[in-house]
Amino acid sequence: MTKKAFITGITGQDGSYLAELLLSKGYEVHGLIRRASTFNTSRIDHLYVDPHDPTAKLFLHYGDLSDGVRLVTLLAEIQPDEVYNLGAQSHVRVSFDEPEHTADTTGTGSIRLLEAVRTAGIRPRFYQASSSELYGATPPPQNEDTPFYPRSPYGAAKLYSYWITKNYREAYDMFAVNGILFNHESPRRGETFVTRKITRAVAAIKAGTQEHLYMGNLDSVRDWGYAAEYVEGMWRMLQVDEPEDFVLATGTAYTVRDFLRISFEHVGLDWEKYVKFDERYLRPTEVDALVGDPSKAEAKLGWKATVQPDQLARIMVDADIKTLECAGTPWIDKVNLASWTPEAVL
Ligand code: NAP
Ligand code: GDD
Numbered sequence: 001m002t003k004k005a006f007i008t009g010i011t012g013q014d015g016s017y018l019a020e021l022l023l024s025k026g027y028e029v030h031g032l033i034r035r036a037s038t039f040n041t042s043r044i045d046h047l048y049v050d051p052h053d054p055t056a057k058l059f060l061h062y063g064d065l066s067d068g069v070r071l072v073t074l075l076a077e078i079q080p081d082e083v084y085n086l087g088a089q090s091h092v093r094v095s096f097d098e099p100e101h102t103a104d105t106t107g108t109g110s111i112r113l114l115e116a117v118r119t120a121g122i123r124p125r126f127y128q129a130s131s132s133e134l135y136g137a138t139p140p141p142q143n144e145d146t147p148f149y150p151r152s153p154y155g156a157a158k159l160y161s162y163w164i165t166k167n168y169r170e171a172y173d174m175f176a177v178n179g180i181l182f183n184h185e186s187p188r189r190g191e192t193f194v195t196r197k198i199t200r201a202v203a204a205i206k207a208g209t210q211e212h213l214y215m216g217n218l219d220s221v222r223d224w225g226y227a228a229e230y231v232e233g234m235w236r237m238l239q240v241d242e243p244e245d246f247v248l249a250t251g252t253a254y255t256v257r258d259f260l261r262i263s264f265e266h267v268g269l270d271w272e273k274y275v276k277f278d279e280r281y282l283r284p285t286e287v288d289a290l291v292g293d294p295s296k297a298e299a300k301l302g303w304k305a306t307v308q309p310d311q312l313a314r315i316m317v318d319a320d321i322k323t324l325e326c327a328g329t330p331w332i333d334k335v336n337l338a339s340w341t342p343e344a345v346l
Pocket of ligand 1: 008009010011012013014015032033034040063064065066085086087088089090091105129130131132180181182183184185190
């Protein structure tokens with residue numbers, strides 16, 4: 001029997017890699033997409049096959065995490081075996097500008113989806129995209145037992161989603177798990193997250209089309225992994241016998257300044273000559289340091305990150321240079337996820 005998966009956030013960075021992974025495993029994949037006046041499917045266009053074609057395995061459905069009734073209708077229709085809740089307003093800085101919208105999408109959206117599963121009368125396995133932002137002010141290393149102390153409307157909304165997922169597991173005996181993922185990046189990363197902002201700027205500065213790069217706090221420490229590997233960990237969380245929460249991380253600590261230095265050095269430039277400060281990129285409350293301890297995932301899921309942040313920076317710079325060379329046509333990295341092992345992803 002072909003397994004069916006339903007993914008919210010399929011048009012985002014992680015959703016696109018996850019769809020690719022599940023299709024490579026033979027799943028029928030259903031994704032929730034938001035209606036927009038322009039196309040918003042560039043990250044999954046390479047996976048799309050006309051649904052009239054009998055080989056089509058990817059199906060997209062209009063909907064929104066703010067629309068609970070639509071979620072019930074869709075889930076009752078699709079009857080998925082696995083549900084991945086990746087949809088969210090996922091930008092921490094933006095969550096200070098749009099706290100109510102963030103709460104509605106990133107927090108209440110999860111309960112709408114869990115309730116939709118429950119009221120549709122189906123029993124899929126459920127993955128919630130939880131975040132290392134939950135730890136916030138609690139110092140590293142952070143693991144599944146570390147206390148939470150969120151520092152943003154985004155972190156607070158994700159905290160609600162974390163607990164409500166756990167509550168549905170306990171209250172309704174649902175196979176519902178939280179993946180507590182540390183920062184993960186890729187050539188498909190949104191352009192306003194710090195790594196991609198840096199690697200795009202490096203490519204443009206090298207090409208001579210940009211002069212400076214304006215940045216905020218360079219002292220933050222992050223644990224940056226490669227998104228293509230992290231979706232394998234998400235899938236593995238739904239394949240084990242018992243529902244449990246897991247941290248996915250590399251376990252390494254780099255500052256934003258380190259990421260700048262490595263990215264500029266990769267094209268032979270000195271970052272200090274190009275980077276300027278702009279206070280608009282500061283946050284009212286900052287998360288100083290996130291460094292995960294992924295040993296539980298390694299022991300129980302056989303999952304281990306293989307791409308380290310310095311290698312990731314180089315992958316992303318090279319990809320952004322290629323995109324510029326393609327003169328506007330988005331260059332999409334193709335990863336052989338079907339044969340992923342902790343030893344060899346690339
Ligand atoms: P992303 O690239 O920002 O993608 C977010 C996705 O959510 C997009 O497909 C977006 O649709 C969709 N979305 C936003 N609002 C929605 C709504 N109201 N209804 C339905 N869909 C909506 O994020 P990502 O990096 O792939 O991350 C995936 C998930 O993991 C998010 O929940 C994020 O918070 C969480 N997370 C990410 C990281 C990380 O480092 N990447 C770490 C921990 C947790 P559009 O394309 O239409 O905007
Ligand atoms: N975005 C951005 N832009 N961040 C900057 C800048 C800038 O110009 N300058 C410095 N930073 C610092 C931020 O203050 C933060 O400390 C760090 O770079 C990382 O910022 P982001 O890349 O925006 O990511 P994030 O860590 O806030 O959140 C990401 O990771 C979370 C998991 O820990 C997002 O993907 C969240 O959705 C995710 O949950």
